[in-house]
Amino acid sequence: MFEQLGLIGCGLMGGSFALALKKAGLVKRVVGYSKSPSTTERARQLGVIDVEAPSALLAAAGADIVLLAVPVAATEATLKSIKHLVTPRMLIMDVGSTKTDVVQAARSALRDQIGSFVPAHPITGKEVAGVEHADADLYVGSQVVLTPTERTLTVQLQQAREVWQALGCQVHSMSPEAHDATLATVSHLPHLLAFAMMQSVLSQPQADATLALAGPGFRDFTRIAASDPKIWRDILLANREQVLTQSRQFRQALQNLEQLMEQDDGQALQDRLTLASAARAHWRMAAPQMAAATPSDSLGS
Amino acid sequence: MFEQLGLIGCGLMGGSFALALKKAGLVKRVVGYSKSPSTTERARQLGVIDVEAPSALLAAAGADIVLLAVPVAATEATLKSIKHLVTPRMLIMDVGSTKTDVVQAARSALRDQIGSFVPAHPITGKEVAGVEHADADLYVGSQVVLTPTERTLTVQLQQAREVWQALGCQVHSMSPEAHDATLATVSHLPHLLAFAMMQSVLSQPQADATLALAGPGFRDFTRIAASDPKIWRDILLANREQVLTQSRQFRQALQNLEQLMEQDDGQALQDRLTLASAARAHWRMAAPQMAAATPSDSLGS
Numbered sequence: 001m002f003e004q005l006g007l008i009g010c011g012l013m014g015g016s017f018a019l020a021l022k023k024a025g026l027v028k029r030v031v032g033y034s035k036s037p038s039t040t041e042r043a044r045q046l047g048v049i050d051v052e053a054p055s056a057l058l059a060a061a062g063a064d065i066v067l068l069a070v071p072v073a074a075t076e077a078t079l080k081s082i083k084h085l086v087t088p089r090m091l092i093m094d095v096g097s098t099k100t101d102v103v104q105a106a107r108s109a110l111r112d113q114i115g116s117f118v119p120a121h122p123i124t125g126k127e128v129a130g131v132e133h134a135d136a137d138l139y140v141g142s143q144v145v146l147t148p149t150e151r152t153l154t155v156q157l158q159q160a161r162e163v164w165q166a167l168g169c170q171v172h173s174m175s176p177e178a179h180d181a182t183l184a185t186v187s188h189l190p191h192l193l194a195f196a197m198m199q200s201v202l203s204q205p206q207a208d209a210t211l212a213l214a215g216p217g218f219r220d221f222t223r224i225a226a227s228d229p230k231i232w233r234d235i236l237l238a239n240r241e242q243v244l245t246q247s248r249q250f251r252q253a254l255q256n257l258e259q260l261m262e263q264d265d266g267q268a269l270q271d272r273l274t275l276a277s278a279a280r281a282h283w284r285m286a287a288p289q290m291a292a293a294t295p296s297d298s299l300g301s
Numbered sequence: 302m303f304e305q306l307g308l309i310g311c312g313l314m315g316g317s318f319a320l321a322l323k324k325a326g327l328v329k330r331v332v333g334y335s336k337s338p339s340t341t342e343r344a345r346q347l348g349v350i351d352v353e354a355p356s357a358l359l360a361a362a363g364a365d366i367v368l369l370a371v372p373v374a375a376t377e378a379t380l381k382s383i384k385h386l387v388t389p390r391m392l393i394m395d396v397g398s399t400k401t402d403v404v405q406a407a408r409s410a411l412r413d414q415i416g417s418f419v420p421a422h423p424i425t426g427k428e429v430a431g432v433e434h435a436d437a438d439l440y441v442g443s444q445v446v447l448t449p450t451e452r453t454l455t456v457q458l459q460q461a462r463e464v465w466q467a468l469g470c471q472v473h474s475m476s477p478e479a480h481d482a483t484l485a486t487v488s489h490l491p492h493l494l495a496f497a498m499m500q501s502v503l504s505q506p507q508a509d510a511t512l513a514l515a516g517p518g519f520r521d522f523t524r525i526a527a528s529d530p531k532i533w534r535d536i537l538l539a540n541r542e543q544v545l546t547q548s549r550q551f552r553q554a555l556q557n558l559e560q561l562m563e564q565d566d567g568q569a570l571q572d573r574l575t576l577a578s579a580a581r582a583h584w585r586m587a588a589p590q591m592a593a594a595t596p597s598d599s600l601g602s
Contacts (some may be wrong), residue, residue, distance in 0.1 A: 097351055119386070123516040127582075143514060149458035172514070185502055186515035188451065190522040193494060196555040198577035200547070201486055211584055213444060213473070214487035220521040221491040225581040229574035233567055240562050247559050251552055253504065254497040258548055261541050266534055273530035276499035281428075282524040 001025070006063030007032040008056045008078055012126060013095045014069025015134025018048050020167045023136040033059035034131075035199035043131045057079045065091045067162070072096040076105035079117070086113040092155050093164075097183065097231075098238040099147040099176035107149070114154040118160040121179065122146045122169060123187070127226040140168035143286055145183075147176040170286055184242035191232055192247060194225035201224075220255045233234045302326070307364030308333040309357045309379055311344035313427060314396045315370025321468045324437040336358035336371075336433075337373040344432045347486050348554050357382045363392075366464070374535045376403050380410035380418070387414040392464075398484065398532075399539040400448040408450070409420035416454040419461040422446045422480065423470060424488070428527040441469035444587055448477040473588055485543035491511045492533055493548060495526035508540025 005021055007014050010032045021027040022269045032049030033056050034040040043049045053059035060066050060082040070078050075094060086092065096102045101121050124142035126133055148157050161171050172225040173180075204210050236243055260269040306322055308315050308445040311333045322328040333350030334357050335341040337601035344350045354360035361367050361383040369380050376395060389394065397403045400420050407418050427434055448459050462472050475483075505511050537544055563571040 048364060051535075067388055109492050123514060125516075125518070142516065145514065160461045182514050185505060186519045189501075190498065190519055192558060193498065193555065194522060194581075195574050195577040196551060196579050197491065197494065198377075199558070199573060200490075200551040200554040202576065202580055203550065204486060205579075209592050210483050210486050211580075213446065213483050214584070215443060215586065216425070217525045218487045218491055219586055220524050221495060221519050222584075223582050224518045225577050227578060229571050229578045232574055233571040233577075236562055236570065237565060237567055240565075244559055244562060247555060248499040249504065250497060250575055251555060253501040254494065254552060257493060257497055257500070257538065258545055261537055261545060264538060264541075266538055269537065270530050270534040271495050272500060276441060276496040276526050277528060277533075279503055279512075280499050280523050281493075283515070283523075285516065285520055286513060289412055 001052050002027045002065045002195050004028065004063045004065070005030045005207060006053075006060040006066040006082075007049055008066065008082070008116050010034040010039050010131050012129050012131070012133050012135075012138070012186060013122075014045060014067060015046075015131040016047040016136065016138035017095070018043075019090065019136035021141050021163075024166050025071050026163065026166060030058050031061075031063065039131060043134075046131060046134070048131055048134050049222035049223065053170050057085060059145060060085050064089065067091070068094040068096075070094075071231055071234050072098050072102055072238050074274060075102050076109045079106055079109035086110065087117055087197070088113075088116060088153065090116050091159050092117045093160055093163075095122055095172065097235045099145070099179045100240065101238040102146060103176045104144070104148055112288075114149060114158055116149050116154055117149075118165070119137060119147045119149075119176065120160060120163065121183070123183075125227075126222055129228045129231070139164070141248060142169050144169040145172045147174060147179050159219070180239050184239055184246045188235060188239055188243045189246040189250060191227060192236060192243060193250070194222050197222055198225045209219050254261070255283060281293055302365045303328045303368070305329065305364045306331045307367040307383075308350055308370065309335075309360050309367065309383070311335040311340050311350060311432050312370060312438070313430050313432070313434050313436075314423070315348040315368060316344060316347075316432040317437065317439035318368050318396070318468075319344075320437035321440050322464075325467050327464065327467060328366070332360050332364065332542070340432060344435075347432060347435070349432055349435050349592045350482060355411055357388060358528050360387050364386075365391060367391060368564075369393070372532055372535050373397040373399050373403055373539050375392035375529075377406035377410045380407055384411060384414065387411065387417055389414075389417060389504075389509060389516055390456065391417050392460050393398055393418045394461055396421060396423055398488065398536045400446070400480045402539040404448060404450055404477045416452050417451060417457055418420075418450075419453055419457050420450075420477065420486040421449045421461060421465070422448070422484070423581075426447065426528075430529045430532070443470050445470040445472060446473045446475060448475060448480050481540050481543050486518045489536060489540055490547040490551060491545045492525050493537060493544060494551070495523050496524055496533070499526045533566070 006025045018030045030049045033053040040052045122144045164171050196233045306328045319331045331350045332352045333356040341353045423445045465472050
């Protein structure tokens with residue numbers, strides 16, 4: 001049980017974390033700060049946070065757990081602004097979708113205090129942003145990747161693991177580089193492709209008439225194209241090399257399929273589609289044990 | 302109200318049509334045929350059809366409405382096999398995802414009897430195939446495109462329109478070429494991309510470990526990659542020119558985004574993502590009036 005969560009960034013991800021922690025009975029009080037005062041106020045009105053803080057520093061003051069839920073590009077500045085309050089007993093986490101850049105930002109901002117920081121990426125989300133969509137169950141059943149540095153304190157790492165598990169997550173641990181390569185494949189590339197798909201449709205002469213006939217396949221395929229453009233600009237640039245590698249590889253796979261179509265090679269085309277279809281049909285999203293939503297006594301603070 | 306549906310092809314689409322027609326009280330008896338005798342038997346056991354026919358011809362015999370729900374490549378042979386039973390009072394439809402080839406097949410197979418044939422494409426489906434997944438509500442709320450020829454009889458076209466509307470569909474009418482161009486964009490291309498995405502993931506050195514971290518974005522984006530490879534081989538080849546045009550255009554859109562990433566041009570990248578995101582956020586699948594599931598007296602046969 002934590003005494004106080006300092007929430008920096010009261011959007012969808014941060015707000016949902018606060019609600020989840022409260023629902024699980026893991027925190028007594030949430031002090032929140034968002035760059036936009038109206039967001040902070042809205043978060044309090046919605047009961048996502050208990051107290052509005054006028055700065056990131058004051059949100060962190062007195063907290064035993066701090067969550068940064070800001071765009072990844074803002075990580076370094078945010079950590080710098082709370083740096084002189086960081087203690088070895090404080091657990092600091094982020095929820096950024098890229099980790100190499102976040103770890104680098106943390107090294108640069110926190111220096112000797114980096115031991116308190118556990119970089120975290122809960123792999124979930126919604127295509128809508130904002131505290132209005134915050135959801136106490138957003139994290140239930142999702143996977144969380146922790147990318148500790150060689151200086152991360154064992155007690156903080158263990159605490160981080162227990163917090164996410166208590167919220168119903170399955171926790172993994174890997175290097176920031178391995179995380180970014182994997183996420184480029186299964187998350188960043190699909191987002192890039194969905195954005196490109198919408199761009200391609202919009203460039204049609206009769207885009208509206210075309211979109212009017214789109215069905216459920218299109219709906220699901222393009223759902224993530226409605227994601228926040230600023231957040232995704234940051235992610236795509238932060239993980240640029242990995243995403244570009246994946247995108248080029250994807251274009252090659254697509255061109256190979258085009259070639260089989262051009263050659264009217266039905267058998268080879270069917271063989272490729274069969275491999276793809278079988279792989280997708282057998283894939284299942286990892287489903288962790290649903291241990292969520294009950295207070296956990298094993299969490300020291 | 303129809304006396305008898307002759308169902309040729311008792312899979313997901315055909316089986317769902319039979320169940321929907323029965324649920325709406327629009328047909329007294331369903332006689333079904335599938336190429337595989339075990340499928341026909343299974344369809345009867347499941348109550349999807351009432352009587353098993355040993356051939357397409359015998360499924361059509363005595364029917365006042367015939368539905369072809371076979372792979373598009375089998376359209377011509379199937380129509381030929383029932384040709385000498387076709388009367389001007391019979392309504393014949395298909396559910397194929399491509400229409401230029403289907404119309405051509407119908408011209409060649411039916412010749413003077415083509416007036417009874419109304420090419421139809423209900424834009425719906427599931428990523429699972431087979432009569433076991435047949436669903437009386439599969440068509441509710443979906444859009445149906447009819448692509449009549451210049452020789453299609455008015456009474457058949459009107460009947461076709463009323464049948465689909467009675468099943469809760471929104472009915473459109475356009476040329477086969479316009480249909481194929483539009484569907485290449487909103488359906489065939491997304492399927493091709495989803496297949497290519499799975500191919501690309503499978504070519505990773507650690508495909509399984511990578512897939513283990515995939516989340517809900519990936520799940521929805523790749524859902525259609527689990528579609529039936531044989532059906533999609535046929536669709537991609539039948540509508541090859543349109544799909545290739547769309548695929549090349551998509552690759553160009555993707556490369557443009559890659560270029561902005563390479564140039565680290567955050568503002569231009571954000572502008573593009575914003576257009577794509579806004580377009581997707583505002584798009585809604587057309588929702589027809591839910592007039593379904595009540596018997597319609599306006600349907601003459």
